[in-house]
Amino acid sequence: MAHLNNRVKPLRLIRDMSCPAVLLLAAAVGLALSVWSNGARSIAGQLITPFLMLVLFSIFTRVSLTRLREAVRDRQYLLTAMGLNFVSTPFVAFFLGWLFLRDYPSLWVGLMLALVTPCTDWYLIFTDLAGGDLHRNLALLPWNLILQLVLLPVYLFLLTQKLVPVELSTLARAFALYVVIPLTGAQLLRWYRPQVAASERFSRLGFAALGLTVMAMFTSHGEIFLKNPTLFLRMAPPMLSFYIISISLSRIVSRLLHFPRERFIALACTTTARNSPLALPLAVVLFPDHPIIALSQLIEPVLEIPSLILFSSLVRVRVQKTKI
DSSP states (O other): OTTSOSSOOOOHHHHSTTHHHHHHHHHHHHHHHHHHOHHHHHHHHHHHHHHHHHHHHHHHTTOOHHHHHHHHTOHHHHHHHHHIIIIIHHHHHHHHHHHHHTTOHHHHHHHHHHHSSOOSSHHHHHHHHTTOOHHHHHHHHHHHHHHHHHHHHHHHHHHHSSOOOOOHHHHHHHHIIIIIHHHHHHHHHHHHOHHHHTOHHHHHHHHHHHHHHHHHHHHHHHHHHHHOHHHHHHHHHHHHHHHHHHHHHHHHHHHHTTOOHHHHHHHHHHHHOOOOTTHHHHHHHHOTTOHHHHHHHHHHHHHHHHHHHHHHHHHHHHHHHHHO
16 A cells, blocks of 8 residues: 555546547447447446446545545535535526426426436546546545435425435445445555556556446437437537536635635536436336436436536646646
């Protein structure tokens, strides 16, 4: 363990300016596979989770448990992130639904369901990709899961006038797959093979897994974009507006609270990334007569991933300019 720097630094490879282009190319390849091969879509859907776990495993090798304990005690950041995620975000989502989708009530409901709960996995990847504070966003994850469990039934009651219990097993499974298993494995590697964990080859493996994850995601969901262009075009304006507003709010709040750049990036990633594991199953169960609502949940990651890749790229450009 002594051979590893306790200060988390993003991979040099990920900081390379060609990386956004590589990830966007992976998305384009996935989109092409989605159109040309029915078999590829089913296989890709099964590969997303193991690839994502491998990416998180590579990222978590740079997590210091000492710094993670410090991050857990940062009440200011945690309360700020939770406030944006669970208080302001539902109001922003409702306003954007009213502004863009008030003539399409099913899509309005789909938008709300997609946006009111934060992501529980991808946001950590984009935090690392953009050079944000990974420790604080990892410390935030249990709170995001708990508050989803408590508040999502309230949001759903306001949307459907029905009391809908949220299954703890879904969130527990996500926490085990995307935090407990990769974090435990990563810390064991840091302890027993610190040279491997810190090696450039291992960094490349993590980035390759990220490219494969993006490709698998677009292979699995990309056909929806091409087969439903009208739905995509109706959902894109409010969702893209949400990403811009979330990043802007994070910037304003970070300035008011004098957050350093890494903390602002972390805040922007957690408030922007959505696609909770609960959204799609609930859409299917609650609205069986309105499949378009479930379909709208699959459109969100198709828009979110390129948007956050672009955000990560712009952040790096800004950082490079300040260093010159």
